[in-house]
Amino acid sequence: MTVDPRLTASSDPGRMTSSRLPILLALVFSSLFPVFSHSNREMWFQDLFPPNTCPINAKTNTFYGIMFDAGSTGTRIHIYTFVQKSPEILPELEGEIFESVKPGLSAYADQPEKGAESVKRLLDMAIDAVPPHLWKKTPVVLKATAGLRLLSEEKAQALLSEVKEVFEESPFLVPEDSVSIMDGSYEGILAWITVNFLTGQLAGHNQHTTGTLDLGGASTQITFLPRFEETLKESPRDFLTSFEMFNSTYKLYTHSYLGFGLKAARLATLGALNTEVADGQMFRSSCLPKQLEAEWHFGGVKYRYGGNKEGETGFKPCYLEVLKVVKGKLHQPDEIRGSSFYAFSYYYDRAADTNLIDYEQGGVLEVRDFERKAKEVCDNMERFSSASPFLCMDLTYITALLKEGFGFRDNTLLQLTKKVNNIETSWTLGATFHLLQSLGITY
Numbered sequence: 260m261t262v263d264p265r266l267t268a269s270s271d272p273g274r275m276t277s278s279r280l281p282i283l284l285a286l287v288f289s290s291l292f293p294v295f296s297h298s299n300r301e302m303w304f305q306d307l308f309p310p311n312t313c314p315i316n317a318k319t320n321t322f323y324g325i326m327f328d329a330g331s332t333g334t335r336i337h338i339y340t341f342v343q344k345s346p347e348i349l350p351e352l353e354g355e356i357f358e359s360v361k362p363g364l365s366a367y368a369d370q371p372e373k374g375a376e377s378v379k380r381l382l383d384m385a386i387d388a389v390p391p392h393l394w395k396k397t398p399v400v401l402k403a404t405a406g407l408r409l410l411s412e413e414k415a416q417a418l419l420s421e422v423k424e425v426f427e428e429s430p431f432l433v434p435e436d437s438v439s440i441m442d443g444s445y446e447g448i449l450a451w452i453t454v455n456f457l458t459g460q461l462a463g464h465n466q467h468t469t470g471t472l473d474l475g476g477a478s479t480q481i482t483f484l485p486r487f488e489e490t491l492k493e494s495p496r497d498f499l500t501s502f503e504m505f506n507s508t509y510k511l512y513t514h515s516y517l518g519f520g521l522k523a524a525r526l527a528t529l530g531a532l533n534t535e536v537a538d539g540q541m542f543r544s545s546c547l548p549k550q551l552e553a554e555w556h557f558g559g560v561k562y563r564y565g566g567n568k569e570g571e572t573g574f575k576p577c578y579l580e581v582l583k584v585v586k587g588k589l590h591q592p593d594e595i596r597g598s599s600f601y602a603f604s605y606y607y608d609r610a611a612d613t614n615l616i617d618y619e620q621g622g623v624l625e626v627r628d629f630e631r632k633a634k635e636v637c638d639n640m641e642r643f644s645s646a647s648p649f650l651c652m653d654l655t656y657i658t659a660l661l662k663e664g665f666g667f668r669d670n671t672l673l674q675l676t677k678k679v680n681n682i683e684t685s686w687t688l689g690a691t692f693h694l695l696q697s698l699g700i701t702y
């Protein structure tokens with residue numbers, strides 16, 4: 260994947276003197292380069308030796324980290340491989356094995372054992388991927404995001420404790436606190452670290468970092484490194500988090516908006532979020548095809564929804580409906596208006612679904628491209644009826660979230676990215692760095 264040069268606009272590293280959260284990253288930020296170096300590793304004699312006696316591997320030490328992402332719409336396993344070539348140099352990230360299952364854990368709110376089974380199926384992959392002699396040294400961690408945040412404490416805990424049992428029965432290293440619900444601010448920071456690490460923007464001292472936008476099913480995150488003192492002054496205090504890197508403390512702006520993920524926003528638009536749903540109750544919207552009547556399951560609840568049979572449909576009434584969900588609900592930092600951002604998750608999926616970007620390659624869009632596509636889809640719903648009935652609502656929500664929610668300009672650039680150098684742009688890599696560092700596994 261190529262990175263659009265327009266997206267590497269310079270930014271001041273924003274070093275701060277205070278150290279409110281002296282977490283992570285001695286590993287991350289002292290081992291940035293070289294990151295990917297497999298190209299020269301294939302040697303003619305490698306096939307002649309078993310891997311552990313091959314001369315080229317004599318000094319290399321491979322280790323693994325397993326991170327589960329229990330998202331609101333699916334559970335994913337990331338098995339990262341690191342190689343330490345000699346004790347003097349720091350480890351390199353060599354690759355990732357990734358697999359996912361649907362639905363997410365929160366769909367098993369009333370059947371926690373079944374939820375844990377879905378985790379077990381993924382964990383079995385790690386048994387095949389990690390060599391047996393390394394099982395005991397390989398940590399396994401699961402972090403749940405917005406789906407579990409929205410469940411009752413009791414239901415969420417039941418799921419987490421079933422998963423913990425699965426981990427304890429596995430041959431892997433199970434650290435304390437290995438199964439938990441992650442704080443939303445970490446979700447943003449760790450994704451920002453992943454993206455800026457993978458694009459090499461954290462190397463050296465004159466960093467050019469890029470902000471990140473993640474749109475999940477139930478929550479959405481915005482994270483960037485402020486360049487202007489104004490932003491630091493004007494932001495709510497809990498939107499700013501410091502962490503250490505290269506002996507400096509960096510202060511990021513990050514916030515996770517719970518209930519503003521794409522699927523939660525569908526419910527909010529329909530007026531069905533956080534309400535007791537009466538049996539057979541029907542939720543209607545001008546963002547849906549007129550004649551549609553259907554059912555939808557989310558977070559263990561069944562919803563009936565449909566189009567405005569008699570009333571209006573199309574982009575204009577839909578935008579007004581969606582606007583009620585976002586207007587005045589989000590903090591709008593001035594400085595992001597002129598910046599560019601990496602955007603992934605549902606930003607990527609919906610852009611790919613409507614051919615705004617190539618599904619494999621990703622691409623660069625302006626905010627107005629989402630609006631143009633939303634108009635096209637909403638004003639011609641019958642033409643797009645074979646796609647999801649929610650396509651109009653989703654694109655309209657993305658447009659409203661970017662423009663009226665965060666306050667981006669029509670021409671703000673978004674780099675839509677799923678993978679960088681074949682590694683998923685997910686918070687899970689940043690979380691794995693933190694995990695390995697905290698366990699002292701690499702040194």
Ligand SMILES: Nc1ccn([C@@H]2O[C@H](COP(=O)(O)OP(=O)(O)O)[C@@H](O)[C@H]2O)c(=O)n1
Binds near residue numbers: 474476
């Ligand atoms: N490794 C991953 C994980 C999720 N996703 C995307 O994230 C979106 C779903 O978000 P999610 O299930 O993690 O929901 P949240 O718990 O983050 O709200 C979908 O668009 C997925 O395609 C991804 O692109 N890559």
Ligand SMILES: [Ca+2]
Binds near residue numbers: 330331475604
């Ligand atoms: Ca997510």
